[in-house]
Amino acid sequence: MQYQIFIQSQKDNFIASVVGLPNVIVEANTEEEAISKAKSALQAQLATGKFVTIEVNPQEISHQETTQMKYAGIFADDPTFDDFMDKLAAIRKESNATIDE
Structure with a gap:
């Protein structure tokens, strides 16, 4: 080889x-x-070792959920989410202003 x-x-x-x-x-x-x-x-x-060949079924991979992906979109129908994001942006802006001083 x-x-x-x-x-x-x-x-x-x-x-x-x-x-x-x-x-x-x-x-x-x-x-x-x-x-x-x-x-x-x-x-x-x-x-001390060897190479082996394995086969992976692509269909099995597509059905597996990663930790992050199982939470994707959980707030899609939450009417308070936009308010939460606005409040979070205001907190970040205030925090950044404090750091810049």
């Missing part, structure tokens, strides 16, 4: 990381050494 390695040149050294594997990051004095260390680190990581 082939993997991409992202190499960053720092002041005194090089940092190499394997793209897509955030746990594989190394530091070295030269670019070549960084590549070699990244390869060794990747081989060590692959020796």
